[in-house]
């Protein structure tokens with residue numbers, strides 16, 4: 507008799523992908539460009555969101571979903587900027603999934619949002635496996651994490667539309683080889699846009715803002731921005 511094989515992960519991911527498609531339909535209906543921001547803990551996701559809100563809030567109506575294992579620290583910081591925000595806490599969890607995003611969408615004023623930024627749970631592994639319904643995926647890698655991460659955590663880099671090298675202001679103090687990092691990322695994902703930035707000094711962020719505005723324009727023109 508054959509051995510029984512349980513394909514639980516495939517089942518979970520299949521159900522998640524279906525729900526993510528429904529989320530994306532809803533976001534498309536409202537014309538909301540949705541960006542899933544992923545990184546390891548502390549790489550600078552919330553700092554990036556705060557910079558983005560401060561620079562773009564006159565040009566776009568921004569909404570935020572914050573994913574964390576615990577606390578409302580990030581959501582409170584975002585709320586101070588006067589944009590709608592939902593905090594999702596996942597005790598014992600390590601990634602957002604499409605079900606959680608569906609719940610958050612039901613609690614956001616979708617008619618008043620053009621750009622939805624989702625801060626995923628700080629984790630370089632499974633967030634990349636769970637589609638949320640987003641149109642674009644952005645990953646931040648900060649200098650102190652090291653330039654070898656694409657080799658160790660390839661999926662996150664393979665799936666990203668944009669890879670931001672954050673904390674570029676620390677370059678004089680770090681042994682981080684930017685050309686080697688570029689080579690590692692483009693080896694996995696030749697289409698990834700790689701931008702060195704500092705969410706502390708603002709260096710490089712104009713390129714990030716331009717990319718976002720471009721994607722929003724494409725969405726308004728009715729072109730597909732789906733990943």
Ligand SMILES: Nc1nc2c(ncn2[C@@H]2O[C@H](COP(=O)(O)OP(=O)(O)OP(=O)(O)O)[C@@H](O)[C@H]2O)c(=O)[nH]1
Nearest residue numbers: 546547548549550551552553628672673704705706
């Ligand atoms: N030097 C420097 N520090 C930065 C930069 N961006 C963020 N930081 C600092 O890095 C720390 C973590 O930043 P956060 O924005 O909270 O990082 P995060 O990815 O949201 O962290 P989690 O939500 O906990 O996963 C904070 O002390 C920031 O001030 C940067 O470009 N340069």
Ligand SMILES: [Mg+2]
Nearest residue numbers: 551552580625
């Ligand atoms: Mg954060």
Ligand SMILES: [Zn+2]
Nearest residue numbers: 600601632633
């Ligand atoms: Zn996980």
